[in-house]
Amino acid sequence: MQLYLVRHPQPDVPAGHCYGATDVAVADSEIERVRIALLQAGLPAEMPVYASPLGRCAELARRLGASPPVFDARLAEMDFGAWEMRSWDDIDRAGIDAWSADLLHYRPGGGESVIDVARRVAAFRADLQRTGHARALVICHAGTIRLLSSLHSGGAIEEAALRAAQAPHRIAYGEIMLLKD
Secondary structure, three states: OEEEEEEOOOOOOOOOEOOOOOOOOOOHHHHHHHHHHHHHOOOOOOOOEEEOOOHHHHHHHHHHOOOOOEEOHHHOOOOOHHHOOOEHHHOOHHHHHHHHHOOOOOOHHHOOOHHHHHHHHHHHHHHHHHOOOOEEEEEEOHHHHHHHHHHHHOOOHHHHHHHHHHOOOOOOOOOEEEEEO
């Protein structure tokens, strides 16, 4: 299967703020900019489209797909609990240090742990593989993309989750990543 992973357009969030599961707004012009860039990049037109139900992914999915997209909550970004929409500078340093010390199991802000997110993303991936699609488009979030890429590389789910959590965040808004089986 060819899996085209696309990160959502840039949301209207102040720089340096933590956001994950929060459904933040995206300017219509930004969605359109990413849609045009993806089409110009040669993104295949005819394939199933899956997306996080969060608006920053869902609206792009609606505009890109030839068929109606399938929204799957397992593709949502990590829930940072009480850290959501707070400036990283305002988050207690002890909490950030605790998360750094236990990347897999710590629940930032009381939200989800990385292993929780990895399990739901792995379940989505397994279900997608069972569909038998030759290719599919997935519009989601940087954290979800890092997990899907790491799961694609193999190994136990804990290993894949740790690799994803330790990977530098270098996925641009609207970027395409292609995974091939």
